[in-house]
Amino acid sequence: MGYKHIEVKQVAGFIGAEISNVDLSHPLNDDQVKEIRKALLKWKVVFFRGQNIDHAAQVEFTSRFGEVTFAHPLGEPEPVPGFPQIKPVDRRLYEKQYGFRTGGPWHTDVTAAINPPAASILRAVNVPSFGGDTQWSNLVAAYEGLSAPVRALADTLKAEHRFNGSGYLPRNSKFAERIAVNPLVSIHPVVRVHPETGERALFINPGFTSHIVDVSSQESKLLLELFFNQITKPAYTTRFRWNNGDIAFWDNRATLHLAPQDLDHLEVEVSYIAPPSLAMFQLGLMVSAQKWFKVRRSAQKYQPSSSKKPRSWKHNRCFHKLQTTKLGCLYLTQPSMKLEQITI
Numbered sequence: 001m002g003y004k005h006i007e008v009k010q011v012a013g014f015i016g017a018e019i020s021n022v023d024l025s026h027p028l029n030d031d032q033v034k035e036i037r038k039a040l041l042k043w044k045v046v047f048f049r050g051q052n053i054d055h056a057a058q059v060e061f062t063s064r065f066g067e068v069t070f071a072h073p074l075g076e077p078e079p080v081p082g083f084p085q086i087k088p089v090d091r092r093l094y095e096k097q098y099g100f101r102t103g104g105p106w107h108t109d110v111t112a113a114i115n116p117p118a119a120s121i122l123r124a125v126n127v128p129s130f131g132g133d134t135q136w137s138n139l140v141a142a143y144e145g146l147s148a149p150v151r152a153l154a155d156t157l158k159a160e161h162r163f164n165g166s167g168y169l170p171r172n173s174k175f176a177e178r179i180a181v182n183p184l185v186s187i188h189p190v191v192r193v194h195p196e197t198g199e200r201a202l203f204i205n206p207g208f209t210s211h212i213v214d215v216s217s218q219e220s221k222l223l224l225e226l227f228f229n230q231i232t233k234p235a236y237t238t239r240f241r242w243n244n245g246d247i248a249f250w251d252n253r254a255t256l257h258l259a260p261q262d263l264d265h266l267e268v269e270v271s272y273i274a275p276p277s278l279a280m281f282q283l284g285l286m287v288s289a290q291k292w293f294k295v296r297r298s299a300q301k302y303q304p305s306s307s308k309k310p311r312s313w314k315h316n317r318c319f320h321k322l323q324t325t326k327l328g329c330l331y332l333t334q335p336s337m338k339l340e341q342i343t344i
């Protein structure tokens with residue numbers, strides 16, 4: 001089936017599509033939401049050019065697709081004033097937080113949490129004349145590109161995810177020290193089943209995955225090297241050149257991404273929302289979307305709704321089990337600590 005309410009143009013061989021013929025400064029109708037979701041599930045990351053929406057409109061747009069989270073489980077950097085959902089992505093803040101200005105390694109957002117976000121929406125506010133591209137890679141294609149015996153092995157494995165799992169933060173940074181005192185740790189299957197598409201994805205990433213569990217350290221190291229090479233193969237990636245007002249919307253259940261690595265020469269600020277939880281995925285997504293649309297049906301323009309309470313992150317120091325099924329993933333969690341207890 002094609003698209004009747006939006007235009008979708010594929011941008012790379014395995015991942016990415018540009019969506020046009022839609023104005024995100026106005027509320028979307030159900031047909032538009034349905035087709036954007038369809039394009040997202042197929043292409044894993046979708047791009048909207050030149051939308052020029054504000055913080056409130058970004059929150060409202062995001063809420064059409066799921067329950068919006070707090071900006072970040074660690075509370076750093078500070079959310080945008082008045083918008084607890086929005087995490088500012090800014091090289092200057094990176095430098096303050098991490099002690100360096102690069103965007104860190106390839107990662108999927110917040111996989112150290114028990115309920116990592118299902119999707120993320122990034123909006124460009126101020127981009128440089130050169131540099132600052134973001135890249136994404138398709139974890140489903142990466143899984144399917146493995147040989148059958150290695151896929152079968154991966155299907156049986158589980159991995160630990162933790163903040164600074166790869167140890168890329170400088171040991172003497174205050175942020176690294178805080179994480180060391182209050183680690184955020186989860187165990188996820190190496191292969192997860194997407195709850196909406198049923199596709200299998202190689203769900204590990206260099207940013208958060210510390211090791212494969214229940215194997216030797218040498219085996220873990222070699223397996224991760226194999227998997228990390230696989231998921232970052234150029235064939236499975238797309239690279240996005242930002243302009244002010246552009247928006248990228250990606251599915252964290254089927255992708256990983258690489259933040260800009262070449263911004264030391266510039267100041268950049270991007271607004272960022274990490275939205276729908278996959279812990280309560282399907283039902284929560286649909287209920288919140290329907291509820292919002294009933295309220296907003298007659299609206300002509302977005303109105304700020306930042307007072308809407310974002311969803312909390314769940315994380316704790318106990319490992320949890322993640323059960324994969326044909327229909328998706330079901331989290332069986334230990335009692336979790338709240339965000340504030342860990343981060344402050």
Ligand SMILES: [Fe+2]
Pocket residue numbers: 107108109257
């Ligand atoms: Fe990210």
